[in-house]
Amino acid sequence: MGAAGRGPGASLKYILRAGIFCIAITGAWIAPSGQVAAQQIPVNSVSIEGNARIGDAAILSRAGIVPGQPISAGALNAGVQNLVDSGLFESVDITPRGNGLTITVVEYPTINRINFEGNRRINDDVLAAAINSNERRVFNPAQAERDATLIAEAYSSEGRLAARVTPTIIRRSDNRVDLIFEIFEGDNIEIERLSFTGNRVFSDRRLRRVLETKQAGLFRAFVRSDTLVADRIEFDRQVLRDFYLSRGYVDFRTNSVNAELTEERDAYFLVFDVQEGQQFRMGEITVTSELPQVDGEVYRDAVDTRPGAVYSPTLIEADIARMERQAIIDGVDFLRVEPRITRDERNLTINVEYVLSRGPRVFVERIDIEGNTTTLDQVIRRQFRSVEGDPFNPREIRESAERIRALGFFSNAEVNAREGSSPDRVIVDVDVEEQPTGSLSFGASFSTNDGLGFAIQFRERNFLGRGQELGLTLSTASDDRLYRLNFFEPAFLGRDVGFGLRLDIAESTSSTVTYDTDRGIFSPSLRFPIGANSRLDVNYTYEDAEMKDRGDDSDNGPIIGREILEGSRVNSSIGYKYTYDSRTTGIDPTSGYLFEFGQDFAGIGGDNTFVRTSAKVVGERKVFNEDVTLRATLEGGALNFSGGVNRAVDRFLLNSDIIRGFESGGIGPRDLSVTDEDPLGGNLFLAARFEAEFPVGLPEEYGITGGVFYDIGNLWDLSDVNLSGGNVVGESGSFRHVIGVSVLWDTPVGPLRFNFSDAIRKEEFDREQTFEITINTTF
Template sequence: MKAGSKFLNAVSAFALSAGVVVSGASVAVLASPFTAEAAVIQRIDVRGAQRTGQEAVRSNLTIRPGVSFSNADIDESVKRLYATGYFSDVKISVSGSTLVVSVNESQLVNQVVFNGNRKIKDDKLQSVVQTQPLGPYSEAIIQADIQRLKEAYTSIGRSDVQITTQVAPVGQGRVNLAFVINEGDRTKISNINFVGNQAYSDSRLHDVLITKESGPLSFLTRKDVFSEDKMRADEEALRQFYFSHGYPDFRVVSADPVLDESKNEYTITFTVEEGPRYRFGDINVESTVEGVSGESLRGLVETKSGDTYNAKEIQKTMEAISKKVAEAGYPFARVTPRGDRNFQTNTVGVTYLVDQGERAYVERIEIRGNTRTRDYVIRREFDLSEGDAFNQTMITRAKRRLEALGYFAKVNISTQQGSAPDRVVIVVDVEDQSTGSFGIGAGYAGNDGLVLEASVEEKNFLGRGQYIRVAAGGGQDDSRTYSLNFTEPYFLGYRLAAGFDVFKSQTSSNNNYKYEEQGFSLRVTAPITEQLATTFKYNYKQIQYSPDGAFSNLSAPYQDLVNGGKYLQSSVSQTLTYNSLDSLTLPREGIYATVTQEYAGLGGDSDFYKIYGRARYFHLLSDELDMIGQIAVGAGHVVATGDNLNVFDQFTLGGRQIRGFKSDGIGPRMPNGDTIGGTTYFTASAEVSVPMPAVPEDFGLRASVFADAGSLYGNKVTNTAGILGTDNSLRASVGAGITWASPFGALRFDYAVPVAKEDFDKEQRFRFSMANQF
């Protein structure tokens, strides 16, 4: 490196000659024994920036004419120019009073294409890579893009994907870039093992996990896709399971995924430490909040002495107390559970401490990671907003609500210090997941025989949190069904679920007539508590009869309706729903009950008042065997508010309530077999189910045994001479069934034998249907 005399004149800070040349991202300095602190140049000469332009280069320099600079400024300028990605080489030198910046421009990317991809579309891959058309061609960025693409394929279960690149020059310093993708086979999960579990079997713990072992239908469910995030979620699911079943000392010692590259399969091993099982000891509530006594809050306590320790019940109690105290005018109140563990009796006493807490306000709610779901859909699950008093219990409740929506693969809520000591920033990190589904279902519905149905369902329509479902089906004897369902969960910005249902169906009966039904309903559901809700509904139905075959065989009630043409039913109804189930898909504990009252007489041909309901109680009989018991009871009664009831104003009863009989196969009917329904019914059922023996639990097969009983009686329809079965004689059946949680929905196969029946009842021992419990 040679020192120039002009440079000695320009830089008075150098005692002897010095030269500076910067090439690449490093700075090389040759100087005299005297220290060089600063220099000044009068102009900047840019060379080689043909496409980029000289001004673009100058704007990335920290050095300005007439302003002193140092070696650190030169180094920073070089780094900035490289960081743009538009230059493959950068050199900075000083010649006299001129700063010379020489650059070699990188090639520009003319076009980015993807070849060989079938499982992930081009637009999604394009959003993953940083290399973009008209951007710089950078080997470092491209290698990082390849890694991002591999991670995208790993997230859908293809860890052995191979990605290379091809570059084609197109002139004028531009190139076309192609990512060549060999997607490979799906990476499976061959085994999920547990070490250290004594209280629960491997199969029971498998049911807790989100991740499942690969099976014949895994390509549909996609539950066997490995990811670190899912494994962390599985660890948390295991913790919550044990904490809610009496094991507060439980911990996951380790979770080890091992990939066998030769087989392209993962083996995941969870090592756990269960600890002893505990029950609740003494339960107390203490309050330091003026005007709020602990005794006044005891009625809100969910945890009971002697019950198995359950962390969920503790959380519910904290939320209930916090809400009550906030309503009393103390929004900053804090509820803290204090445990008193007795190792000799294996009990945990819990004291809920209620104090004022520190005054803090929500400065803002920051939402991150939602690429599809709108921000307001997430915000509305919070019972607080910007400016409100900060309450940790409400944050926990919002997290539970967001997880229950099913829109997100993960939900994490954290807090950060705001702009002042009493200001808190709530940070919500979410990851959107697929919420749409296409289903093909099959069932057996009485006289219609085999019925097929196809449906398209979206739980988060356009990211707005709306639910929409379109379905069409058909079966034997020209049976057809069509339906459209839509629900807006927050109508007019309130926690009101408003929606509508439109339907049309066509069936035939005994070759006597065709039955067509079409109509709609408008509904709105309002929560009363976390577990109790009420639904108001308007229903409109139009029924049309037309001759089909031996028209003269019609019994009098049907003959009258045919002669009358269309039959209209206009009604309003109100339903109370209580739901304390731990799961809607496979409940093990809790109650689901509904009571509906309906009044018809708002125009149309019907005038009646109905009240009916059903309750189901679930209880886990054996943790080890995952044996679930359930008891269901139902009843209903209808009275005429006009002169008489019409034939289809009354209740019908059959195989859905008492298995072993056809649909509408029980109760009053005409001598020719036409059912006319009844005014009163009651039903009862008991069932026990366990996972299918010798079948992996991940298959979702459960076997059950059951007993059903009930009766339908009474009649207020005119023209019913010779009617049979108006008394309340009992019908009953026993049987066994198999339920399959298939990718198309829960399918149920039942075989029941009637043990109490009337001669005119219609039997159907085998029943195959979509298992719709609620």
């Protein structure tokens, strides 16, 4: 294509002849300088030439010219400028002819096609959505230049700061052009090193985990957050402040963020200059009431924060929320809790006085929701604890906004309050932007116990826009196959109660036992929230389980053989599980714990009658400035049979999730009367796991950390089991002790964990496993 056809020269510049007014000012229209502005130019007739799309009337209207009426030189100048500024004309020429004017225009062409050339990293559809020029619209060179800037910004957000975009045109017939954006993408400029100065308490490694911006590592082809993006840096400044503030460093600030190109100009060194300040703790906490009918001591009892705790704004917010709930119980409307904070610099404490007063009498007039094209209004409305007519509580509105964002249904959610129909009425505006909520995942897993497996999972978190979750899973490993349907309704019958449904079909041919298992499960459940961190699940479970002879060289002993002959048996049970979990939602960001306790009562129909009890306690704390994570777990279970047949598929069978260092079913009672030594499981088990995870000194971009662990476990008791004909060992049980080290490798395809273990106390009949590798991911 020749240069004349595609050059951006004359086609991308305004052409305005300078002689327009030279003619007007010379000749018959010359006047003294003081009279130029008042000189009237006769316009008896107007002739317009060159226009094809824009009508004569539209041109005259924009120019402000009325045939038959004189016009001043200044007004004519303004009219010409208006025509130029309209963006419709490539050139404008006004020539006087006698007592008339001739207006000659050259219209900008229309855009026939828009093409992108040279783009490989960002596809055409994304770029087309970023620009404002459109096909079959008038071509505007200034807009084309602005669009080129928008495209360059799109590449900049991807870390390609050297991207260049040049708009060019190819002229076609009928005053049409093809608009082409020639793109040079450039290389992706990564962040080679992300470091901090001024930090004394927390290491660079710990602070890097806080930021959304990441340092380039081994697998940078899979990473999108190791490039320099200005908006991301600003977000990181805020999350860094939140991190320190939640840990009591009230004077923390980021002095500057410096980005310096490497000598090769292919990467950045990014440095955060921070000032930590001193850590403050909670000092004296008091409650003062300015309302005669409100007893401050009652509300002091609602304060959960204690002196000596590390200061955090979250503590203050939690105390205010508890006092406001107490006000609702007491029937006190419009209670305002104002925290008055004073600093004790000598003792490094924050004294807090909660002042109870009467807030303004303002009510919620209505809640307006916009932008939800898929999600139903009711899904958003139920995130509000306030409804129309309730007293207005600004803190509650902020919390409602956080709950809406936490749904994960929207890319953006803004909640604002404005004055309603009167000063004592407030309208709450909710503006959301929908985002995709469905996913189709392909997964892979590997373990030394179950071998290599694959999984396909469909998940929709906002089914039919009702906020419901629907999941379908197909999982297969060398020894196990699972087909699962999950459904969860978070607001059953419009109440703050969740309804769940689980359907499972599972087949197991595990090599650690001498029989195959077919299992079908139907389990509806209800979930009741009890507190901010706790819930109660109530369920009914119908389970049809069958033990089957494998039909190969596996040798079943008399105990397992009798249980296989029982065929398919049904367990019909109701159960509950109480859960308290403060690890992710607790106030203390450095520690938390999980407590679970549940029971299943079988005998509501079915073939067996039993009570199965399980409990778990997990405690976790980050120490050494949060570089090391300590974790302790205590777990146990008990099965009490009172009717039916107690089979191995009903009893507990421990795997590496309970105690490491052994095969699945590797500890516990075992029948030695046959070569394969059938694992029988047990009615009781107890296990404790202690572990620590820590950096190993390798560069953080490798994603490798280390760990040590110490596990103790015991599985025993075969009460109500027919043991005749067998040679059973381990029925009374004994505690096994295992020590080991772990290597954890965080890879883009999933977290790899290598466990090297040694059972320092075990039984002769146990089946030890000194090495285990696991990976589990979706992609």
